Amino acid sequence: MTSKPLPPHGSLSRHKWHGCKCRTCYDGYNEWARQHKALKRGDTYNALIDAEPVRQHLLRLEAAGISTTKVAKYLGCHPSNVISFVKPTGAGRPRRRRTTPEHAARILAVTVADLLPGTVDATGTRRRIQALAAIGWPLRHLGPIIGVSPAWVDDLVKKDVTSGQTAHAVRQAYERLSRSNPERHGVSKVSAQRARRRAANLRWPTPKYWAKFPDAIDDPHFTPEYGMTKPQRLAEEAVWMVTVAGVPRTEAAARLGLTFGEVDEALTRNDMRKAA
Incomplete structure (x- = not known):
């Protein structure tokens, strides 16, 4: 049936x-x-x-x-x-x-x-621009791609806050350019090398580094350790313990195996960096 x-x-x-x-x-x-x-x-x-x-x-x-x-x-x-x-x-x-x-x-x-919110934290915007510079994108070349003046891009890497529209535009540019070769998109070899040298001197992480920490690029509490030696990492840890966690300098030095002078020197460098 x-x-x-x-x-x-x-x-x-x-x-x-x-x-x-x-x-x-x-x-x-x-x-x-x-x-x-x-x-x-x-x-x-x-x-x-x-x-x-x-x-x-x-x-x-x-x-x-x-x-x-x-x-x-x-x-x-x-x-x-x-x-x-x-x-x-x-x-x-x-x-x-x-x-x-x-x-x-x-x-x-x-x-x-x-x-999109009117004003957002600029950590992710700043890091995305720095990462593109680390693979050879000069900041002045990124302006037209993002939709802002070339001079304004240099200011973006120094700001603590930015507009939601700008953050969105930088995020889109980063997704499009993070796997690209600048020399194949109109950037001269000299300009690309200069951008890479500047980024390396300032220890700006590359897109490959951020790909290992996909949620960290927008996190202002995450401190990248890209290109840092062990003493430098210990110094950054000491700065965080003293300035953020409120640990006394002598205790921070004892925990990290540093001398009081090394902790004091790290704090001085941090103050100078902030002032700059």
Whole structure:
């Protein structure tokens, strides 16, 4: 005896009578329910539309550093109502492929400018510019790529705060250039070598270094130890213990195996660096 094939996914009977709980069947049932209620009320019915444009819009926002959870919070809805456009939200609930025109319009209206803060900590911006210089990108060449004047880039590596728009532009430039060869993009060999020498003298970490610590580049509390000798690392540790942790100088010296004079010298160098 040949069994009768099941109705297709998305049909009313597949969900209601055969108990299928996949996202396609849920969407099909919700579509039927909306239409049925609208007809009973005598309202004009708006059918579900393709959700792919919503998905692509959310992926572009994610590429700009704005998560789907952040979009949901901005819209004042449950995170699953936004996340489901990008990925499955559970067993038997695949990615959403159809949605209401109203819901799609709300999400599509969200822009990067809506969610980027006005002023942000400049640690990540500064480190990304320094890392590009470490592989040979002169700061003046980065200005047009970032969208600011060449002279302003030199100021960015000294700032403690910057605008959200600038941080976003630097992040995009870094993603695009961190694996590139400057000489193949119009930078002269002399300029690239000069940028590398300056970065090496200032111990600016390269993109390869930051790739080992993917979450650290934006963390102002993370101190990179790129290009440092063991005595230099101990000196930096001593500075942190005294200035941040509040450990007395003599105790810091004893813990690290340094003399009091070495700790004092490290603190003096730190003060001079800050003044410079």
